[in-house]
Amino acid sequence: MTPSSKSETVAVYPGTFDPITNGHVDILERALRLFERVIVTIAVNPRKQPLFTVEERIDFIRGAVANHVDRVEFASFGGLLVDFCHERKAGVIVRGLRALADFEYEFQFSHMNRRLAPDVDTVFFMTDERNHYVSSSLVKEVAGLGGDVTGLVPPPVAKALASKYARP
DSSP, rough: OOHHHHOOOOEEEEEOOOOOOOOHHHHHHHHHHSSSOOOOOOEETTTTTOOHHHHHHHHHHHHHGGGGGGEEEEEEEOSSSHHHHHHTTEEEEEEEOOHHHHHHHHHHHHHHHHOOTTEEEEEEEEOOOOTTTHHHHHHHHHHHOOOOOOOOOOHHHHHHHHTTOOOO
C-alpha cells in the first residue's frame, strides 16, 4: 500500500462490542496502522439483549484507544453493512479471526458482502495469541459467575462488569 492510498482508505470495524475485549482493541490498533481512519460500527441487533448501551460501548472503545481518538469514528447501524460502507465511503471491512469456527462464518459473510458490493473488500486480522480464546460472551459469562476478567478487557470494562454483576 502506498502512502497516498493510505490516506484515502477508510475502514469499517463492525461488531456488537458488548463489551469490547482486549482482542478487539488489538485488532482496532492494528487496523489503525494500515488505514488513516477507522469507523467502529456498533451493530444493533434486536434479537440480542446487550448488557451495555451503545453509548457505554462507544465510551469503552474511545477510552481504550484514546491515543488514536482523532482517527476513530463511531456509529451504530442496523441494516446491511455494505450499505453503511457506501454511505460512509469506506472501501474496507475489518474483521478479526480467533479460530476455525470464526473463519467459516467470516468466509460466508465476506463472500456475501463481496457479492452485494464488489467495491468493498474485507481484511482479516488473526487475533493475538494472548486473546485467541476471548470473546465478549465468554467474558460476560465469567464476570456473571463472579470470575476475574482482569487482563481480558480494558480496566474500565472490568470495573463496569463487576458493577453490573454485583451480588447483593
